[in-house]
Amino acid sequence: MPDSERIAELRPAYREELARGTGRFFLPPRTDCPWCLGPGLRRKLRTTDLIQGKPGEFVLDECTGCGHVFQNPRLSQDGLDFYYRDFYDGLGAETTAKMFEGSGSRKRFRASARALRRLARPRRWLDVGTSLGHFCATAREELPDTAFDGLDLGEGVELAAKEGRIEQAYRGLFTELAQGMAGRYDVVSMFHYLEHTPDPHGELVAAHAALAPGGHLLIEVPDPESLSGRLLGRYWLPWFQPQHLNMIPRRNLCRRLRSLGFTVVVAERRDAHIPADLVCAAWFLFDRLLPRDDAPWRAGRPGRGARAARVALVWAALPFLLAVYGLDRLLNPLVRRGRFANAYRVIARRDG
Known part of the structure; x- marks a missing residue:
């Protein structure tokens, strides 16, 4: 079906939903930091949906104590459902697939797999927030003896299993599924996933549960302390509103990992940078x-x-x-x- 026909088919449902207003898409604003619970907050920026152009205005606040940057007020579940719809699946599925299959993404995926390979030879790897499983398909080229599984909320994870990019697909919330995976994995990876979650601390706890002792957690996230973000303001892509709910400074993430029973062995920017x-x-x-x-x-x-x-x-x-x-x-x-x-x-x- 041509895009124009698919768009026309979807328009009545969107029109009906937007007629009820966008206020219900947001939770009440916080008066404290969701990371350290400190009371000192300042406005970081106000912006709109620059990617899809869906209606709404979004605010990022910064904690004056720990530097954590977060969406405030945060999207409700209805809001998350609305703003994610037709981005990674539906109308946006083809664009997302092209992005992950591009040479730039594959190069970063290979670099991440090699960084882990220098530390271990994992047997089982879980990629959380795997979307269509393109990281796993690329990483298998570097680690052919590793079994890759994937977890995500959207239908893309099931398609990834059907098309052979992952072996097992988990569809749901990692925080709810992790206890059933206790100690099963040698590696858990989160590539530009943690910033999308309403409770990053809970996701780290889930990763600890799913990992075997001695296993590794691999995380890549945008850096809210990047000078590029200050220079470009609301036009800096990694702010990525309205999808990015929490932006964690590197020192905060490392401290939290140590408090949960991890030893940080790599913390660097170089290979994670996306030149765009x-x-x-x-x-x-x-x-x-x-x-x-x-x-x-x-x-x-x-x-x-x-x-x-x-x-x-x-x-x-x-x-x-x-x-x-x-x-x-x-x-x-x-x-x-x-x-x-x-x-x-x-x-x-x-x-x-």
Whole structure:
């Protein structure tokens, strides 16, 4: 079915849902930090959904005590369901698959698998937040004797098992399923997953339960202390509103892992950096000037003239966007080694 027909088919359901307003998508705002429970909060930024363009306004607050950055007020379960819909599956499934199958993603996946391989030879590996299982498929090239399983909330994890990228699919919440996996895994990985969760501490506890003693937890997350985030403000891609609920400074994560019975063996930024900050910021700025594209959460399909103008302007801007993308790549060797890196990696060993 062409996208225009699928969008038209979905529009009545979105229209009905939005007619009830977006206020129910949010929980009451917090007055303390969800990480350290400290009372000192300050506004970090206010933004909109720059990725899909769904309606709503989102606020990130920062704890003045520990530096934790979090969405406040946070999305309710209804809100999470609404803003995730048609992003990783449905209308967005094809785009997501292309992103994870791209050479940049595969390169980072291989680097992560090699970093773990230098520490251990795992027999069983659980990838939490696996989506369509593309990390597992790439990591198997580096670790052919490892059995990879995946866990996620969406239907993509079942598709990943069906298509052979993982062996076993778990669909549900890690915090609810982990006790049934007690000590089963040599590695648990969380690639850009922890920032999506309402309770990161609970996810770390779940990882400790699922790991065998001596097993490793591999985490990659955006770095809220990145200087790129300060420079680019609301147009910095890793803020990724409204999906990113909690952004954890590296020192906070390492301290929490130690308190839960882990030994941190790797904590670095270099290989976790994704060289796309400038080109994404350029696109977000440019997209504000364009006629809106068609989407089921918009009131109606744009007219033919608006659609033609959008296509023409995107093609006209393409050389500029490619040049900015090239600048991201050119600066990558320097950026990834310093405080402008946009993400970090931690590998911790379960004690005992």
